Amino acid sequence: MRDYQAKIVENKEIAKGICSITFDLGEEAVVRCGQFGDILVGGTHLLRRPIAICKVEGRLVTFCYQVKGEGTQKLQKAEAGSTLSVLMPLGNGFFVEKEEKKVALVGGGVGVFPLISVLREYKAEKQISAYIGYRNAAAVCGVEEFKKADKFVGVTDDGSYGEKMNAVQAFEADLKNGNRPDVVLACGPTPMLRALKALVEREGLTCYVSLEERMGCGIGACLVCVCNLTNGEHARVCKDGPVFNAKEVVL
Numbered sequence: 001m002r003d004y005q006a007k008i009v010e011n012k013e014i015a016k017g018i019c020s021i022t023f024d025l026g027e028e029a030v031v032r033c034g035q036f037g038d039i040l041v042g043g044t045h046l047l048r049r050p051i052a053i054c055k056v057e058g059r060l061v062t063f064c065y066q067v068k069g070e071g072t073q074k075l076q077k078a079e080a081g082s083t084l085s086v087l088m089p090l091g092n093g094f095f096v097e098k099e100e101k102k103v104a105l106v107g108g109g110v111g112v113f114p115l116i117s118v119l120r121e122y123k124a125e126k127q128i129s130a131y132i133g134y135r136n137a138a139a140v141c142g143v144e145e146f147k148k149a150d151k152f153v154g155v156t157d158d159g160s161y162g163e164k165m166n167a168v169q170a171f172e173a174d175l176k177n178g179n180r181p182d183v184v185l186a187c188g189p190t191p192m193l194r195a196l197k198a199l200v201e202r203e204g205l206t207c208y209v210s211l212e213e214r215m216g217c218g219i220g221a222c223l224v225c226v227c228n229l230t231n232g233e234h235a236r237v238c239k240d241g242p243v244f245n246a247k248e249v250v251l
């Protein structure tokens, strides 16, 4: 992990309220899919904002973010040519075992972005099906990446793009059609992950989920991001996660 003084190459809107920001780190970084960066947005914001690393190409690293509150609004205003402090790579990331050949990606909301990094890392060696849920057609993004998967099912809450259903329902429908993965990797809002956890438990599937808790330090020191484990213990999402085996974490 390093604190990069990263130069913004591009910062643009890619769907309604969703932006993509690309930094030049000045050197190549070694990043595992599902890891994240903590971006200091500056101004009165002393806290950093954790955002999943979406894409790494040489010295360039791209994050995609939904403009929500003050921090991400400030980030949206950052201009190409300026420099921000980016602490990365953080967290454990996703890991697919050698014997796990068929991978299902299930993502919703801002959880779709770390899954793009999984697809980029594993598409050459694994058979990947992606089930991706968006709020509506205006929020659809990353499709050009997900279409590189062996199978891509994009759905929306209101049916304005793809079928009217959520990502877990799309995954379940395909499961019923006999498309059974060796491992499921997921990221999205907690209710989505909860529904997925119930489904994979019923089906006896291995599943890893990436959590998006609110964070303070991002490096394991402040305990703001602690989550409950099923064995009664606790874990720090920033340092011990953000990726956990679904059966080991309370959602």
Ligand SMILES: Cc1cc2nc3c(=O)[nH]c(=O)nc-3n(C[C@H](O)[C@H](O)[C@H](O)COP(=O)(O)OP(=O)(O)OC[C@H]3O[C@@H](n4cnc5c(N)ncnc54)[C@H](O)[C@@H]3O)c2cc1C
Binding pocket: 036, 049, 050, 051, 052, 053, 064, 065, 066, 067, 068, 069, 070, 071, 072, 073, 110, 113, 114, 211, 212, 213, 214, 215, 242
């Ligand atoms: C490991 C990790 C990876 C993430 N990856 C991405 C990503 O790739 N793209 C992306 O858009 N966002 C991602 N997030 C969420 C992102 O960090 C928050 O949306 C962001 O910090 C909000 O900052 P803000 O100052 O704009 O909003 P704030 O003013 O801090 O909050 C605005 C609203 O967003 C809610 N909120 C804030 N943080 C979170 C959170 N972590 N989860 C759910 N709701 C939150 C607040 O409760 C509030 O309602 C990730 C979070 C984590 C922990």
Ligand code: FES
Binding pocket: 214, 215, 216, 217, 218, 219, 220, 221, 222, 223, 224, 225, 226, 236, 237, 238, 239
């Ligand atoms: S954010 Fe400080 S310990 Fe995780």
